[in-house]
Amino acid sequence: MKIMRVEKTLVSTNRLAELGHKGLLVVQEKVGGARQVAVDAIGCVPGDWVICVGSSAAREAAGSKEYPSDLTIVGIIDRWNGE
Amino acid sequence: MKIMRVEKTLVSTNRLAELGHKGLLVVQEKVGGARQVAVDAIGCVPGDWVICVGSSAAREAAGSKEYPSDLTIVGIIDRWNGE
Amino acid sequence: MKIMRVEKTLVSTNRLAELGHKGLLVVQEKVGGARQVAVDAIGCVPGDWVICVGSSAAREAAGSKEYPSDLTIVGIIDRWNGE
Amino acid sequence: MKIMRVEKTLVSTNRLAELGHKGLLVVQEKVGGARQVAVDAIGCVPGDWVICVGSSAAREAAGSKEYPSDLTIVGIIDRWNGE
Amino acid sequence: MKIMRVEKTLVSTNRLAELGHKGLLVVQEKVGGARQVAVDAIGCVPGDWVICVGSSAAREAAGSKEYPSDLTIVGIIDRWNGE
Numbered sequence: 001m002k003i004m005r006v007e008k009t010l011v012s013t014n015r016l017a018e019l020g021h022k023g024l025l026v027v028q029e030k031v032g033g034a035r036q037v038a039v040d041a042i043g044c045v046p047g048d049w050v051i052c053v054g055s056s057a058a059r060e061a062a063g064s065k066e067y068p069s070d071l072t073i074v075g076i077i078d079r080w081n082g083e
Numbered sequence: 084m085k086i087m088r089v090e091k092t093l094v095s096t097n098r099l100a101e102l103g104h105k106g107l108l109v110v111q112e113k114v115g116g117a118r119q120v121a122v123d124a125i126g127c128v129p130g131d132w133v134i135c136v137g138s139s140a141a142r143e144a145a146g147s148k149e150y151p152s153d154l155t156i157v158g159i160i161d162r163w164n165g166e
Numbered sequence: 167m168k169i170m171r172v173e174k175t176l177v178s179t180n181r182l183a184e185l186g187h188k189g190l191l192v193v194q195e196k197v198g199g200a201r202q203v204a205v206d207a208i209g210c211v212p213g214d215w216v217i218c219v220g221s222s223a224a225r226e227a228a229g230s231k232e233y234p235s236d237l238t239i240v241g242i243i244d245r246w247n248g249e
Numbered sequence: 250m251k252i253m254r255v256e257k258t259l260v261s262t263n264r265l266a267e268l269g270h271k272g273l274l275v276v277q278e279k280v281g282g283a284r285q286v287a288v289d290a291i292g293c294v295p296g297d298w299v300i301c302v303g304s305s306a307a308r309e310a311a312g313s314k315e316y317p318s319d320l321t322i323v324g325i326i327d328r329w330n331g332e
Numbered sequence: 333m334k335i336m337r338v339e340k341t342l343v344s345t346n347r348l349a350e351l352g353h354k355g356l357l358v359v360q361e362k363v364g365g366a367r368q369v370a371v372d373a374i375g376c377v378p379g380d381w382v383i384c385v386g387s388s389a390a391r392e393a394a395g396s397k398e399y400p401s402d403l404t405i406v407g408i409i410d411r412w413n414g415e
Contacts, residue, residue, distance in 0.1 A: 018144070018157075037086060056305040057317045075273075077259060093217070102241065118169055177410040180407065181374070201335055221388075225388070252358075252368070325344060325345075
């Protein structure tokens with residue numbers, strides 16, 4: 001799993017129905033790093049350092065085998081300094 | 084998921100029957116960046132910034148578990164400045 | 167999917183029976199780039215620019231869920247200048 | 250599989266129930282390298298050089314097809330000098 | 333699939349029972365390159381240039397859908413000069 005930081009919410013009005021109403025968050029491996037989009041299965045706020053699961057495990061972690069995710073937040077790290 | 088920009092349509096006459104008539108789009112992570120091909124499950128136009136799902140989730144997002152995709156567009160981002 | 171160029175056929179006499187008699191081709195993302203091996207599900211010749219699907223979709227694109235491929239050619243691009 | 254070194258335990262109180270009580274470890278491909286999180290299916294201690302499996306195989310290696318892991322430690326290497 | 337060179341056998345006494353007695357080999361994309369671990373489904377010796385399959389196809393190529401591999405050797409290349 002990757003250690004990433006939540007930057008902000010991503011708004012996508014025109015999206016696949018299967019994405020439902022789950023939050024999509026912009027995450028980065030480090031401040032100023034490349035941005036990806038993760039499905040929030042936990043309830044995060046910007047600034048949180050989180051654990052993101054990828055590969056096929058991201059689907060079920062987002063709620064079901066049919067959920068179209070390849071990156072899902074599965075935990076908030078208690079203490080992380082962005083090292 | 085990756086944030087990518089739609090550049091143009093890709094024409095491939097000689098292709099696997101399983102690809103059907105879905106649109107194949109050339110996408111880039113940034114203007115001038117490396118090109119990949121994504122299946123369009125939404126209806127995009129060149130210049131759109133989109134959310135692309137990869138891994139095994141790309142198959143079902145493209146319509147069925149048998150669809151041969153490893154990168155499928157699942158949403159158009161409302162506002163993105165290519166940052 | 168990746169856009170790759172067919173370089174040549176790869177000969178591997180001692181190989182897994184499940185690979186069968188399908189052609190294995192050496193492909194590159196650009197002329198002189200790193201080489202990978204793709205299963206040919208279309209019928210390509212050296213010099214063709216092709217669409218390669220990876221991840222779990224490569225298996226079924228190569229003929230069956232049991233086929234041991236992680237990169238399968240699913241289409242020939244009509245026009246591509248290696249840009 | 251990747252060869253990685255166990256750095257330390259990762260604490261995440263607020264996490265997906267499906268992660269259960271398995272240990273989450275911070276691992277690196279080399280000392281000072283980028284950090285990832287792996288599920289410990291063996292019983293490792295900091296400093297161990299381990300074999301980590303990714304992709305969909307990480308799920309079952311962590312205990313079940315439903316386990317949300319994309320990186321699971323499946324073995325401790327007897328001798329490795331971090332070469 | 334990737335083209336890799338077999339360097340040596342990897343010894344891991346404390347490992348997941350599901351790995352069984354199959355050989356684990358250290359492989360490199362080029363001499364002196366980064367090392368990974370592959371399951372040997374063919375019978376290779378150090379110095380062989382081999383075809384390695386990754387992703388979910390690595391599991392079944394190693395013998396069964398439950399086998400915890402994300403990189404499995406599926407063929408020996410007849411002639412390769414490490415180009």
